[in-house]
Amino acid sequence: MDTRRSTLAPSAGLTAPAAPTGSPSVAADIYDEVAYAYDGTLEGLLSAIFASYERRERPTDVEPESRLQLRLGQRLARIETNPSHAARVLAGVRRQCGWQAELALKRAACSDEPDAGTAAYRFVRYAVDEQKRRDCEHCRKRLACKGRGGVGPCPRRRGRAFSDITHPAVERLFRISCSVSQECEHMRQFVRFQHLRGEGGDLWFSRVNPKASVVPLVMGHFVERMSDAPFIIYDEVHEVAGVYDGGDWYLVATAGQGDLQQALPAPGADEALMGEAWRTFYRSVAIDARYNPELRRQFMPKRFWKNLTEMQEAPHGLVRGS
Amino acid sequence: MNVVEKLEILADAAKYDVACTSSGVQREGKRGQLGAARQAGCCHSFTPDGRCVTLLKVLMTNVCVYDCCYCVNRKSNGEMRRAAFTPRELADLTIGFYRRNYIEGLFLSSGVTGSPDATCESMVEALRILREEYGFRGYIHAKAIPGASVELLDALGRLADRLSVNLELPSGQSLGLLAPDKSRHSILAPMRHIHDSIAEDAESRSLARKRTTVYMTKKPARKAQAFAPAGQSTQMIIGATPESDFQILNLSASLYTQLSLKRVFFSAYLPAVAHPLLPATDAVQLNREHRLYQADWLMRFYGFDVSEIIDEANPFLEPDVDPKANWALNHLDFFPVEVNTAPLEALLRVPGIGVRGAKLILRARRQSTLGEMELRKLGIAYKRARYFITMNGAWGGSGVDFSRDALHARLAAPIPGGRHGRRADKTAPGQMSLFESATEAALPGTGAPAALPEASAANRAALDAAFAAQRAALEAASPAKPQPIAARAHNRATAQPAA
Numbered sequence: 001m002d003t004r005r006s007t008l009a010p011s012a013g014l015t016a017p018a019a020p021t022g023s024p025s026v027a028a029d030i031y032d033e034v035a036y037a038y039d040g041t042l043e044g045l046l047s048a049i050f051a052s053y054e055r056r057e058r059p060t061d062v063e064p065e066s067r068l069q070l071r072l073g074q075r076l077a078r079i080e081t082n083p084s085h086a087a088r089v090l091a092g093v094r095r096q097c098g099w100q101a102e103l104a105l106k107r108a109a110c111s112d113e114p115d116a117g118t119a120a121y122r123f124v125r126y127a128v129d130e131q132k133r134r135d136c137e138h139c140r141k142r143l144a145c146k147g148r149g150g151v152g153p154c155p156r157r158r159g160r161a162f163s164d165i166t167h168p169a170v171e172r173l174f175r176i177s178c179s180v181s182q183e184c185e186h187m188r189q190f191v192r193f194q195h196l197r198g199e200g201g202d203l204w205f206s207r208v209n210p211k212a213s214v215v216p217l218v219m220g221h222f223v224e225r226m227s228d229a230p231f232i233i234y235d236e237v238h239e240v241a242g243v244y245d246g247g248d249w250y251l252v253a254t255a256g257q258g259d260l261q262q263a264l265p266a267p268g269a270d271e272a273l274m275g276e277a278w279r280t281f282y283r284s285v286a287i288d289a290r291y292n293p294e295l296r297r298q299f300m301p302k303r304f305w306k307n308l309t310e311m312q313e314a315p316h317g318l319v320r321g322s
Numbered sequence: 323m324n325v326v327e328k329l330e331i332l333a334d335a336a337k338y339d340v341a342c343t344s345s346g347v348q349r350e351g352k353r354g355q356l357g358a359a360r361q362a363g364c365c366h367s368f369t370p371d372g373r374c375v376t377l378l379k380v381l382m383t384n385v386c387v388y389d390c391c392y393c394v395n396r397k398s399n400g401e402m403r404r405a406a407f408t409p410r411e412l413a414d415l416t417i418g419f420y421r422r423n424y425i426e427g428l429f430l431s432s433g434v435t436g437s438p439d440a441t442c443e444s445m446v447e448a449l450r451i452l453r454e455e456y457g458f459r460g461y462i463h464a465k466a467i468p469g470a471s472v473e474l475l476d477a478l479g480r481l482a483d484r485l486s487v488n489l490e491l492p493s494g495q496s497l498g499l500l501a502p503d504k505s506r507h508s509i510l511a512p513m514r515h516i517h518d519s520i521a522e523d524a525e526s527r528s529l530a531r532k533r534t535t536v537y538m539t540k541k542p543a544r545k546a547q548a549f550a551p552a553g554q555s556t557q558m559i560i561g562a563t564p565e566s567d568f569q570i571l572n573l574s575a576s577l578y579t580q581l582s583l584k585r586v587f588f589s590a591y592l593p594a595v596a597h598p599l600l601p602a603t604d605a606v607q608l609n610r611e612h613r614l615y616q617a618d619w620l621m622r623f624y625g626f627d628v629s630e631i632i633d634e635a636n637p638f639l640e641p642d643v644d645p646k647a648n649w650a651l652n653h654l655d656f657f658p659v660e661v662n663t664a665p666l667e668a669l670l671r672v673p674g675i676g677v678r679g680a681k682l683i684l685r686a687r688r689q690s691t692l693g694e695m696e697l698r699k700l701g702i703a704y705k706r707a708r709y710f711i712t713m714n715g716a717w718g719g720s721g722v723d724f725s726r727d728a729l730h731a732r733l734a735a736p737i738p739g740g741r742h743g744r745r746a747d748k749t750a751p752g753q754m755s756l757f758e759s760a761t762e763a764a765l766p767g768t769g770a771p772a773a774l775p776e777a778s779a780a781n782r783a784a785l786d787a788a789f790a791a792q793r794a795a796l797e798a799a800s801p802a803k804p805q806p807i808a809a810r811a812h813n814r815a816t817a818q819p820a821a
Binding site: 160163164165166167171185188189190191192193194195204206222223224225226227228229270273274276277278280281282283284285286287288289290291292293294295296298299300308309310 | 325326329330333334336337338350351352353354355356357358364365366367368369370371372373374375378379415418419421422423424459460592604606608682685686688689690692695696699700
């Protein structure tokens with residue numbers, strides 16, 4: 001089937017990334033000279049993982065098509081997103097690797113890191129192989145176990161693969177998951193809503209610039225606490241908006257539509273007053289004798305400042321396009 | 323005066339209150355109502371001094387009938403602008419800020435106007451508007467006013483998530499001297515009452531949950547609001563009076579055990595107002611405050627007893643190594659600890675391994691044997707921990723003498739300040755600079771870190787003068803007493819005992 005591999009790539013093992021030297025017990029995986037491109041969504045990533053099993057291939061890279069750069073002599077395979085395949089993979093990961101691994105996959109799909117998809121794919125390969133390698137011989141529960149003899153997942157090993165953080169196949173996913181979770185926390189902290197007043201009614205609008213596409217992960221948090229008014233969280237980096245209409249929330253892609261705020265009504269009269277009150281408060285709670293700007297920058301990185309009300313100089317600094 | 327001006331005055335007056343936490347209570351949101359609270363809390367902004375802003379921290383009013391000499395809002399401070407919020411203004415401001423995700427809730431304190439009861443009543447009214455009229459489900463922290471009646475305290479506790487009473491100063495004597503209108507009893511009585519009410523509330527809840535019949539019982543239509551579900555906290559000023567760290571830590575340990583406080587906050591003394599009894603120095607004792615917080619964390623999360631951290635013979639914490647490293651240096655017989663087998667309690671004693679690191683080690687070592695590479699991947703401070711651990715039998719600190727002095731030198735070495743910011747090493751040692759003064763450049767051993775301002779001789783002298791004045795005032799007040807306790811404990815550390 002794959003005749004090009006023998007001619008173009010001298011040996012699949014040569015271009016595969018070297019296994020880290022720290023743990024010699026880990027056998028290096030042999031990767032095929034193929035890169036999977038998916039559409040950048042969680043479903044796309046899971047479909048790509050499904051495809052690698054279906055096509056019996058071990059892709060070197062699994063990346064969103066927009067970010068993918070082929071290596072020398074690498075073949076490209078575009079993977080169609082298939083929701084039913086994605087659901088099967090997600091259910092399988094939950095069953096075999098536990099809910100923490102499932103959450104980590106969801107977070108990795110939101111990450112902007114170039115190797116996030118590859119890390120997720122490698123982890124799933126590793127975790128599923130670990131399940132298969134187990135020995136039920138000495139297990140006390142083997143008679144009552146549904147997965148005995150390796151036919152199904154072992155309930156006792158469910159969370160184990162993901163807790164082996166030092167393993168090279170797990171470490172990268174763990175790191176990515178941590179950094180996306182950190183970015184979610186930054187969003188919960190630094191989202192600032194503006195009150196827009198249009199003919200249709202009130203709307204709360206917020207503009208954010210996270211370094212991972214975390215709006216779908218934090219919408220639940222804001223819907224829980226602001227459920228009595230519609231709001232929009234607009235991610236200007238990834239051109240995605242989370243829209244809550246008072247009943248349910250949706251994710252809207254705004255790519256190619258220009259700045260979302262141009263299409264929205266102007267801020268209400270109370271907005272300037274409240275912004276000024278907040279800036280006044282922020283100024284007056286600072287204690288000069290303890291001045292420590294490095295500490296502030298550590299907790300509140302400068303990349304967020306342009307969308308923070310309290311870091312704006314002029315009263316109307318936050319209002320753009322008006 | 324408009325709301326923004328009032329906010330400026332009243333937030334400025336409240337900025338010395340250190341407790342700004344929104345943690346300790348988990349309350350899910352309700353459809354159609356504003357707000358929810360998370361167990362871990364959430365910081366929404368950070369001031370230029372790096373402290374977090376999580377709550378709208380304001381005073382109801384900064385008019386006060388008391389005359390505590392360390393406080394900016396005291397009665398005799400003539401140049402202070404005074405203002406007061408009406409309950410409605412404050413509630414509207416809180417809602418407006420919360421909607422914009424500026425804050426996690428409200429932190430309400432107040433100066434005492436008229437009587438403590440009247441002050442407390444207006445606070446209760448503001449919280450009632452928030453909770454009942456606006457249906458606000460966010461976090462509320464309220465300061466209990468010492469001297470207010472028990473009924474008002476109960477009403478406050480039902481509306482707020484956390485209550486706190488300021489301990490102000492670490493001993494009754496200092497309190498009597500610097501805050502003549504307050505007494506030990508007037509502060510401890512409300513704390514004890516809050517503790518009893520929280521315990522009673524929890525107990526009646528657990529009894530109500532118990533099923534006593536086989537019949538299904540009808541649930542009440544509306545849940546009663548719990549009494550201060552996030553517990554109570556307190557704070558005290560450090561460095562205005564001569565109490566030692568030994569006294570302060572023992573006091574906070576007894577507050578944790580006897581009154582089940584969630585937090586005891588320390589606030590390094592800042593000269594906000596000039597007074598003959600107060601130290602006139604600009605050097606804030608930030609390092610001391612930091613060490614006290616480290617010791618506080620050891621007591622609350624690392625399973626240390628207060629007697630392990632500090633004893634009466636050395637009543638002040640070491641300035642150059644942290645309390646945990648100090649304990650390790652004094653108990654070298656406990657080390658090295660084998661990371662692959664040691665229990666959690668032993669791992670928590672190792673300098674460089676924190677609670678998160680210890681838990682990650684437990685999690686990772688079920689799968690693989692941990693060595694240096696793995697420990698570094700887990701993100702523990704290997705540089706510090708390596709002298710105190712073995713990894714599968716191999717000691718990490720080879721090349722260093724396993725003795726107290728050698729390890730002390732390693733742990734007390736200044737941490738490189740990075741390449742940016744104030745602590746950065748701008749010049750390499752020995753490098754010539756255009757802007758350095760000649761005398762400084764000529765000094766040998768310029769690689770040593772600059773002394774902290776709080777350790778300077780001028781600062782020490784200012785502190786000693788103030789403490790001597792305090793002692794003199796105490797002796798004048800009670801000539802029968804031979805020597806005050808606070809003075810006795812302090813004299814060991816000061817070079818010049820006051821005559």
